[in-house]
Amino acid sequence: MASSPLLPLLLPILLLLSGPAPSTASSSHQYPYNEKLTHLHFFFHEIYGGPNATTITVVNPPNSSYTALGSIGVGDNYLREGAEPGSKLLGRAHELAVAASLGTPTAYLSMFNFIFTAGEYNGSSISIFGRAVLTEVMDRAIIGGSGKFRMARGYTISKLVNRKVEGDVIYLVVEYDAYIYHMDD
Numbered sequence: 001m002a003s004s005p006l007l008p009l010l011l012p013i014l015l016l017l018s019g020p021a022p023s024t025a026s027s028s029h030q031y032p033y034n035e036k037l038t039h040l041h042f043f044f045h046e047i048y049g050g051p052n053a054t055t056i057t058v059v060n061p062p063n064s065s066y067t068a069l070g071s072i073g074v075g076d077n078y079l080r081e082g083a084e085p086g087s088k089l090l091g092r093a094h095e096l097a098v099a100a101s102l103g104t105p106t107a108y109l110s111m112f113n114f115i116f117t118a119g120e121y122n123g124s125s126i127s128i129f130g131r132a133v134l135t136e137v138m139d140r141a142i143i144g145g146s147g148k149f150r151m152a153r154g155y156t157i158s159k160l161v162n163r164k165v166e167g168d169v170i171y172l173v174v175e176y177d178a179y180i181y182h183m184d185d
């Protein structure tokens with residue numbers, strides 16, 4: 001078997017590449033890493049208006065007589081175990097939502113960071129991005145995560161399960177199923 005004349009030249013380079021990477025990061029994870037699938041079920045609680053609002057409109061539509069396009073909302077909502085307002089707090093949902101559809105004025109381009117603060121996932125987060133129409137079943141992408149959810153990808157299926165209006169205040173509850181592929185450590 002003829003050995004490649006290039007091999008002696010390549011060998012030191014190959015060894016260099018396959019050796020342990022200089023470790024500046026705190027994690028020792030190497031690629032390929034093991035993945036696992038986690039399914040989470042929880043409820044998202046949002047309040048518009050009143051002293052306890054969790055979501056506010058920060059930009060009104062520039063031409064509201066024509067379309068909602070350009071309206072922007074920011075939120076710091078609750079993630080809870082159940083649909084009741086007093087149900088156990090699991091985390092917070094930091095939100096940015098932009099009315100970005102000419103065709104469907106109620107369609108939002110939404111992005112969230114779900115930051116868990118209870119139990120096994122305390123301190124971990126997932127980042128979600130996608131189209132939101134509150135009157136429909138919403139299917140959005142999980143595009144990343146942190147802590148236990150490093151390297152996350154997946155999707156969430158969610159739907160509005162309660163809408164209550166009291167004076168100027170609107171209470172919304174959205175049921176979530178999150179299917180998360182992430183690093184198994």
Ligand SMILES: *[C@@H]1O[C@H](CO)[C@@H](O)[C@H](O)[C@H]1NC(C)=O
Pocket residue numbers: 050051052
């Ligand atoms: C706002 O939250 C506080 C503290 O939880 C509560 O006492 C108060 O009744 C709430 N106000 C309204 C209008 O919901």
Ligand SMILES: *[C@@H]1O[C@H](CO)[C@@H](O)[C@H](O)[C@H]1NC(C)=O
Pocket residue numbers: 063065066
């Ligand atoms: C808003 O849009 C409508 C419909 O295109 C238009 O007739 C109106 O002049 C616009 N108003 C402003 C303030 O731009």
Ligand SMILES: *[C@@H]1O[C@H](CO)[C@@H](O)[C@H](O)[C@H]1NC(C)=O
Pocket residue numbers: 117118119122123
């Ligand atoms: C979540 O983690 C923080 C920081 O480590 C800690 O202070 C807090 O008590 C934890 N919360 C729960 C519910 O375990």
